[in-house]
Amino acid sequence: MMLAPPATATRPFVAWAWRYLLAHLAFRYTERLLTSDEIRALPSLCLALMTAALVASFAGVRWARASKAIAAAAVAIEMASRFPFNSNHSFAETLLLILFVLVDFSEAEQRDLLVAMGRWIITLIMFHSGLQKILHGTYFDGMYLATRLDNDRFQWLLRHVLQPEEFTSLHRALQAGSEGPFAFHSPAAIVFSNAVYLSELFVALLLVRERTRALGTALGVMVIAAIEVVAREITFGILALNLLMLFSPLPWRKAVAALSIVAYVALLAAQWYVGPDVFLFV
Structure with a gap:
């Protein structure tokens, strides 16, 4: 198998990865x-079930199936309650959970297959993300980014790649409710816009070949970090980072997973002390 890992998919690692996914x-x-204004009964139920699944995952081998069943129930409820408005991120999470549910952690061959599938998932995510930008054609002239100039998350960055007059003109057009067309003319802005999908595709290609995999992993981390600086979808960014770490040595995988959980706790603490605006970064 092209993305098959070396024999590092140990049972403790797979159990650790399962607990990380549940915590995520x-x-x-x-x-x-x-942060949602919707009826809170279903999110509360999903959270209670997922917490129970996480606790069960620490209760020994006998509770492994119970942990999987409870987690599957939580995800099924969450996906059904939001359909057809589920995010693409939630589908990636669901696919990962299904793989964990189907795999027998005691079988070495199945554990290796699980890690290989995790590698394929992040590779295909990067490839699809770049490909769909090409197919929609909204990044060639910066159309997509130009329509985001009224968003604070994008404004601060685009100020550095757009000429001041162009930035002001596009921003005023958006505020006035103009229907466009919107496009960049500044060379730096056009290069920046096209670099987004090119970097995603390049990372995917590097990850497929064993000789370039280390470079692909390092570049992938930088690409995800750069995207999150702007998009601030930190929850998915952290998950994607952990999937990328499947190409790295085992100690790195565990370290990043542990740091990810610390980051989740820090975000919750920030929400508690600072207020709901902190989740603008999630």
């Missing part, structure tokens, strides 16, 4: 519960 989903349900 529990955090996302908490974020939804704290």
Whole structure:
């Protein structure tokens, strides 16, 4: 198998990865519960179930199936309650959970297959993300980014790549409700816009070949970090980072997963002390 890992998919690592995924989903349900105006019964139920699944994952081998069943129930409820408005991120999470549910952690061959599938998922995410930008054609002249100039998350960055007059003109047009067309003319802005999908595709290609995989992993981390600086979809960014770490040595995988959980706790603490605006960064 092209993206098959070396024999490092140990049972303790797979169990650790499972617990990380449960913690990730529990955090996302908490974020939804704290920031959404919708009826809170379902997010509360999903959070309770996912927390129970996480606790069960520490209770020994006998509780492994219970942990999987409870987590699957939580995800099924969450996906059904939001359909057809589910985010693409939630589909990636669901696919990962299905793989964990189907795999027998005691079987070495299945554990290796699980890690290989995780590698394929992040590779295909990067490839699809770049490809769909090409197919929609909204990045060639910066159309997509130009329509985001009224968003604070994009403004601060685009000020540095657009000429001041062009920035002001586009921003005023958006505020006036203009229907466009919107496009960049500044060379730096056009280069920046096209670099987004090119870097995603390049990372995907590097990850496929074993000789370039280390470079692809390092570049992938930088691309995800750069995207999150602007988009601030930190929850998915952290998950993508952990998937990328499947190409790295085992100690790195565990370290990043542990730091990710610390980041989730820090975000929750920030929400508690600072207020709901902190989740603009999630």
